[in-house]
Amino acid sequence: MKATGLNHLSIGASDVDASVRFYVEMFGMEIIPTYNFGFRTQYLRCGDQQVHIFALPDAIPAYQHFALDVDDFMAVYERAKERDLIDHKTFGNGVNEMPDGTVQLYLRDPGGNLVEVDWPEVATLDTARLPELKRLADRFEQVGENLDATLYLGRKRGRA
Numbered sequence: 001m002k003a004t005g006l007n008h009l010s011i012g013a014s015d016v017d018a019s020v021r022f023y024v025e026m027f028g029m030e031i032i033p034t035y036n037f038g039f040r041t042q043y044l045r046c047g048d049q050q051v052h053i054f055a056l057p058d059a060i061p062a063y064q065h066f067a068l069d070v071d072d073f074m075a076v077y078e079r080a081k082e083r084d085l086i087d088h089k090t091f092g093n094g095v096n097e098m099p100d101g102t103v104q105l106y107l108r109d110p111g112g113n114l115v116e117v118d119w120p121e122v123a124t125l126d127t128a129r130l131p132e133l134k135r136l137a138d139r140f141e142q143v144g145e146n147l148d149a150t151l152y153l154g155r156k157r158g159r160a
Helices: 016-027 073-082 144-148
Strands: 008-013 030-032 041-046 049-055 065-069 095-097 103-108 114-119 133-135
Touching (some): 016 030, 016 041, 016 049, 073 103, 073 114
Parallel strands (some): 008 049
16 A cells, blocks of 8 residues: 555645635635535635645744745745735745756745745746845755665756
């Protein structure tokens, strides 16, 4: 027996409506039918998976997060920057280039949840428009298996 994939992710929010607006406006998620659990809950379509937002404000941890792929990284970055949503504190920097050339952007939703936005190749971005971009390898030594790591298993590049 083994897991075959992720079905959905549930996150808490003190204001479900504000969080739903955030995910619809920032990422184009779609509001879909939701079960009644006896407390405010809303399901959103995210590709072939779902994000469930529920009224449980005490459930928001500092480092726990989920990551999204997007079709336009710069549009999300610019919208997040305009709204002052980029999280520079939790992991020490808000926009990181990983050793394999992938990029991570960290932001906080209205409920305080940490959201990571991933992009597969830094070379396809206009890095001059990303002043916060820092190489993880410049902050922390990357050796051994660190150099084999990737966010995109289908394109693992291995050590250079």
